[in-house]
Amino acid sequence: xxxxxxxxxxxxxxxxxxxxxxxxxxxxxxxxxxxxxxxxxxxxxxxxxxxxxxxxxxxxxxxxxxxxxxxxxxxxxxxxxxxxxxxxxxxxxxxxxxxxxxxxxxxxxxxxxxxxxxxxxxxxxxxx
Numbered sequence: 568x569x570x571x572x573x574x575x576x577x578x579x580x581x582x583x584x585x586x587x588x589x590x591x592x593x594x595x596x597x598x599x600x601x602x603x604x605x606x607x608x609x610x611x612x613x614x615x616x617x618x619x620x621x622x623x624x625x626x627x628x629x630x631x632x633x634x635x636x637x638x639x640x641x642x643x644x645x646x647x648x649x650x651x652x653x654x655x656x657x658x659x660x661x662x663x664x665x666x667x668x669x670x671x672x673x674x675x676x677x678x679x680x681x682x683x684x685x686x687x688x689x690x691x692x693x694x695x
Contacts, residue, residue: 571610573600575619575638575646582623584633585611598692611636619645 573596577588585608592602602610614620619642622634638646663685670678 569600570602570606571614571619572646572649573602574607574610574614575642578620578636578638579643579646582635582637584635586633587635594695598695614642618642 574588577583577591577596583591588607589604618639620636620638623637625632667678
């Protein structure tokens with residue numbers, strides 16, 4: 568599973584709390600790897616238990632204060648090993664690609680408009 572490595576990457580960019588990670592996923596990593604708030608918090612706990620990250624010391628002890636996490640050297644090493652590893656490509660599962668294949672059989676009615684719409688969506692996403 569790649570989520571722990573996505574979190575390590577984000578934390579190496581900037582130590583963050585779980586809430587901040589969720590927001591950052593929505594704005595950057597989420598464009599190609601999505602995760603729910605619950606998944607992020609669950610992985611933070613696992614990464615901390617594995618000794619790959621740690622909670623930064625709080626400046627003032629306050630009940631309910633958000634914990635910020637940073638990557639430990641072991642976490643950087645794990646990310647480096649994972650990033651330099653090999654993985655076979657996975658076939659894409661995209662409804663648009665399937666619709667294009669179906670259009671080759673039943674006709675292209677409406678497909679050109681949908682492709683232009685998708686192109687516009689991707690251009691806006693790229694601009695972000």
